[in-house]
Amino acid sequence: MPDYELLELILMLAIPRRDVKPLAKQLIERFGGYAGVLSADVESLRNFKGLGETAVAAIKAVQASALVLARTQAHDKPVLSNWRAVESYLQGAMAGLAREQFRLLFLDRQNRLLADEVLSDGTVDHTPVYPREVVRRALGNNATAIILVHNHPSGDVKPSQQDIVMTKELVAACSKLGIQIHDHIIVGKTGQASMRDLGLL
Numbered sequence: 001m002p003d004y005e006l007l008e009l010i011l012m013l014a015i016p017r018r019d020v021k022p023l024a025k026q027l028i029e030r031f032g033g034y035a036g037v038l039s040a041d042v043e044s045l046r047n048f049k050g051l052g053e054t055a056v057a058a059i060k061a062v063q064a065s066a067l068v069l070a071r072t073q074a075h076d077k078p079v080l081s082n083w084r085a086v087e088s089y090l091q092g093a094m095a096g097l098a099r100e101q102f103r104l105l106f107l108d109r110q111n112r113l114l115a116d117e118v119l120s121d122g123t124v125d126h127t128p129v130y131p132r133e134v135v136r137r138a139l140g141n142n143a144t145a146i147i148l149v150h151n152h153p154s155g156d157v158k159p160s161q162q163d164i165v166m167t168k169e170l171v172a173a174c175s176k177l178g179i180q181i182h183d184h185i186i187v188g189k190t191g192q193a194s195m196r197d198l199g200l201l
Contacts, residue, residue, distance in 0.1 A: 003034035014058035020098035023050045031096065032189055038063040039096025067092055071116070079111050079147070087192060088111075094151040094187040100127040102150040104134065106143035107182070115141045127165055138179050146174065148184040157186045157193035164200055171201070193196050 004024040011020035027048065031037045037045075038059060045056045070089035079086055086105075094101060100122040106114040117137060120127050127150060138146055148170065150163075159167075167184045174181055184195040195201045 004028050006034055007037055010058050010062055011055055015052070018041050023039065026050075035092065036096045036189065038066065039092065039094075041096075041098050044098065063092070063097060079105065079107055079113050086102070089111060090149055095189050097151050098153055099124055100121040100150055102127045102129050102148070104137060105147040105149065106138060106141040107145040107147070108142070109144050111145065111182075114143055117141075126162075129170070131170050134170055135173055135177060135179070138174065139177070143179060145180040145182050147182050149187065150184075151187040155189040157188040157191060159184075159186055159193065159195055159198065159200060163195070165201060167195060 004021065004200045007024040007027060008021050011024055027032065030048065031040050031044075039130050040059075042056060042060065045051055045059060046053070051059075067089065070176050072083065090103075094103065098166075102119045102122070104115075104117050106117070108114050119133065119137070120129060122128060129139050134146070148167065163184070163186065167181070181201065182196070183199060184197070186193045
């Protein structure tokens with residue numbers, strides 16, 4: 001089923017007795033796809049001509065449901081052996097954000113997900129991260145390992161020099177307390193980059 005038809009089904013429930021196919025196609029074009037529409041921020045959706053509060057609520061309810069499902073699947077097995085489910089969850093949660101967000105996945109000794117927390121929200125191209133706060137949260141969750149995650153609203157998943165420096169600082173701070181950083185994932189609109197796979201970690 002094409003993306004616009006899935007979105008059309010949602011809009012039909014929220015906007016009865018109206019042909020919503022053109023609106024669905026316009027939304028797909030504006031936000032870059034079905035996932036982009038679901039993860040768009042509420043204000044952007046409210047400002048889109050043709051969408052009322054009921055339609056916006058319906059779109060965000062579907063996104064919330066999808067994230068609950070993806071998070072549940074990501075929790076089912078050790079993270080490193082269930083990476084596809086984790087990738088899907090991160091893409092759904094972060095790909096459409098208009099500002100940078102820094103997220104931490106805390107793992108136990110068996111690499112099971114203990115907690116998933118947003119550390120900070122920033123601007124369109126920067127979000128502050130403080131090693132002391134990362135360590136504090138890791139200890140608070142009894143984590144022995146962490147996966148760092150942040151998004152690039154520009155869509156380019158290539159790590160910046162600032163990303164590389166900050167990651168090295170976090171690795172140094174955490175290693176002193178026996179906490180391992182498995183990876184730093186950068187989420188873009190259509191994909192992800194692993195700093196470990198790139199040889200930067």
